[in-house]
Each structure stands twice: as C-alpha cells, then as structure tokens.
Amino acid sequence: MPTPKKGPRLASSPAHERLMLANMATSLFKHGRIVTTLPKAKRLRPLAERLITFAKRGDLHSRRRVMRVIRDKSVVHKLFTEIAEQMEQREGGYTRIVKIAPRKGDSAAQAIIELVTEPVSAKQAVVKEAEAATKVAAKEEAPAEAEAAPAAEEAATEE
Structure with missing residues (x-):
C-alpha cells in the first residue's frame, strides 16, 4: 500500500x-x-x-x-x-x-x-473573583432599582 x-x-x-x-x-x-x-x-x-x-x-x-x-x-x-x-x-x-x-x-x-x-497567578484569580462579584451585585441591584422606581413615582404624585 x-x-x-x-x-x-x-x-x-x-x-x-x-x-x-x-x-x-x-x-x-x-x-x-x-x-x-x-x-x-x-x-x-x-x-x-x-x-x-x-x-x-x-x-x-x-x-x-x-x-x-x-x-x-x-x-x-x-x-x-x-x-x-x-x-x-x-x-x-x-x-x-x-x-x-x-x-x-x-x-x-x-x-x-x-x-x-506553578500555581495559577493570584492576579488572574482575583480578577475572575472580582468580575463574578460585580455580576452578582448588578443582578441584586436591578430588582432593588425596579422596586425603588414605582415608590419614587408615588411620592412625586402625592406632592
């Protein structure tokens, strides 16, 4: 062959x-x-x-x-x-x-x-951890802002 x-x-x-x-x-x-x-x-x-x-x-x-x-x-x-x-x-x-x-x-x-x-550099691990924390914080803030917006409109209509 x-x-x-x-x-x-x-x-x-x-x-x-x-x-x-x-x-x-x-x-x-x-x-x-x-x-x-x-x-x-x-x-x-x-x-x-x-x-x-x-x-x-x-x-x-x-x-x-x-x-x-x-x-x-x-x-x-x-x-x-x-x-x-x-x-x-x-x-x-x-x-x-x-x-x-x-x-x-x-x-x-x-x-x-x-x-x-060698272990993975500490800097990369810290950056990944910080990115994950900001994503979690952004998700938590979004519902809080949604609840705050109707309350602000009600306060403005009362005045």
Whole structure:
C-alpha cells in the first residue's frame, strides 16, 4: 500500500508515530519534563494536554481512555492523582515548550517539554473573583432599582 501524502509525519507510519507519542507522553508524566526535538515536542503537546484534561475529569471512562494511550498503570495513577490535582485550577496550558541549543551530532532543533507546575497567578484569580462579584451585585441591584422606581413615582404624585 502506498504511503499517504497528506500531512507531515514524524515516523515512517501512523502507527509508529502513535506509539512514539505514547512513549513520550508516558515519559513526560513520569519525569515531569523531557528533552526531545522541537517537532516531536510540538506534536506531543496536544496529546499530553488532552490526557491531562481527561485526568481532571477523574471518572472511569476517562481513565480507560487514558489507558488506551498510556499502558503503564503506575503512570496513569500518578496522572490522575498528583498531576490532575496540580492542574485543577488551570483551565489549559498544562505544558510548556522551551527551545534549547541544537543537538551536537546532527544540529537538530532541541526543546524541553515540561509540565507547568506553578500555581495559577493570584492576579488572574482575583480578577475572575472580582468580575463574578460585580455580576452578582448588578443582578441584586436591578430588582432593588425596579422596586425603588414605582415608590419614587408615588411620592412625586402625592406632592
């Protein structure tokens, strides 16, 4: 069968690429960071973020979907208990890619892909909380103003 011409591939076949990405994802969740080539890191990021999103859900179906990709049960357990707990406040952007010096032998572009372990900045959390508070206050003021308007009209008609 001829190889398909559409879309770039990292390996010789789609199956090999899936296995390679699964192995890299397993290593990423086991160690927290891995050094690889830049194209591989860019292809790994969406897969890793999708797996973390499944882990944040935490139900049995999500665990089984993650087990399709990551075959190591201890890594899946770590993903669902430790990593998902760290990423609970984060709405996305669970990984970070940092470019480093090219590889010595073939001068291939290298990158570090790592899990973002820093907590979500306090400033963003405060801004979201303030926006929510203003929405609640606006909803509470609207009925109060509606009640105050007829009372003001009655007072004006009495005078």
